[in-house]
Amino acid sequence: MSITKPRGAAAELARTCFSLVIPVYRNEETLDALLPALQQIAADLDHRMEVVFVVDGSPDRSYQVLQERLPQIGFPAQLIGLSRNFGSFAAIRMGLEAGRGPYFAVLAADLQEPPELIVSFLRTLETEPFDITIGTRETRGDPWLQSLSANLFWALYRRFVQPDVPAGGVDVFGCNLRVRDALLRLRESNSTLVGLLFWLGFRRKTIPYARRPRVAGRSAWTWRRKLRYLMDSCFALTDLPVTLIMTIGALGSIGSILLSIVVFVVWAVGGIKIPGYTPVILVLLISFTSTMLALGIMGGYVWRTFENTKDRPLYVPMTHEMYGQDRTP
Structure with missing residues (x-):
């Protein structure tokens, strides 16, 4: 200096x-x-x-x-x-x-x-x-x-x-x-x-x-x-990135389950003729969205660990006044 x-x-x-x-x-x-x-x-x-x-x-x-x-x-x-x-x-x-x-x-x-x-x-x-x-x-x-x-x-x-x-x-x-x-x-x-x-x-x-x-x-x-x-x-x-991943994973999981049901029903009634198409689609839909959801959940734990390592105070006092206290020793 x-x-x-x-x-x-x-x-x-x-x-x-x-x-x-x-x-x-x-x-x-x-x-x-x-x-x-x-x-x-x-x-x-x-x-x-x-x-x-x-x-x-x-x-x-x-x-x-x-x-x-x-x-x-x-x-x-x-x-x-x-x-x-x-x-x-x-x-x-x-x-x-x-x-x-x-x-x-x-x-x-x-x-x-x-x-x-x-x-x-x-x-x-x-x-x-x-x-x-x-x-x-x-x-x-x-x-x-x-x-x-x-x-x-x-x-x-x-x-x-x-x-x-x-x-x-x-x-x-x-x-x-x-x-x-x-x-x-x-x-x-x-x-x-x-x-x-x-x-x-x-x-x-x-x-x-x-x-x-x-x-x-x-x-x-x-x-x-x-x-x-x-x-x-x-x-x-902010935990926005982690929350975004978790939200996409949760919404994607719901959507993939619904879409998997539709694909399975269409396959069951004979609407899908391509061999192996149905299991591949079901695996891709469920695995991708579940992976996103799992990453979001893991990210939530990592974020909380990261927050603790910052060592920020839990509160920051601005004023502290006392009234009616006995000040005699």
């Missing part, structure tokens, strides 16, 4: 109450616009903010540029370089772990999410009874094909994984220390940070914003990454 502290930031760091985590990957071209925007956020937050940059094995000069610029940036910052590209969720977790809170937020380095949204996150977390703030996109500044694919992806995610996720998906969020600690306790490698955030529950508030066009570079959010994200979400957060 490499940490860079700005000069003369000791006083500001002592007053820090908001850690902003920014994963960085192939963002060298956007840093010149990002850093002044962060300076404005720091000023709006009375310099109570630190920024945790996590360079996720970026092949460009993002790390070097930040290393050169951060000592003169004027707000507390940490610069963390990962040994290789572990993915944005791993980088965000690293940033959340390094942040010194007690409030946290995540912002992409491409400036497609307005930086002033972060100010709204902190104001909400400080003054309103919410534990999590979710940025929800009202409009997208992406090309129509990219917007279509993103909307389709999040529609499938909401339908089959987590219906609580906003229709436009989630790219940025804020949370308090309690949520941060609970999230970091869920150490699952092949999972999704957003999915785990919604699995935890807590009191959430959505804050709408208009997504901006990309100022430079290309998105790393490819179809391959979207498919992997959706698969990780399905396998980590």
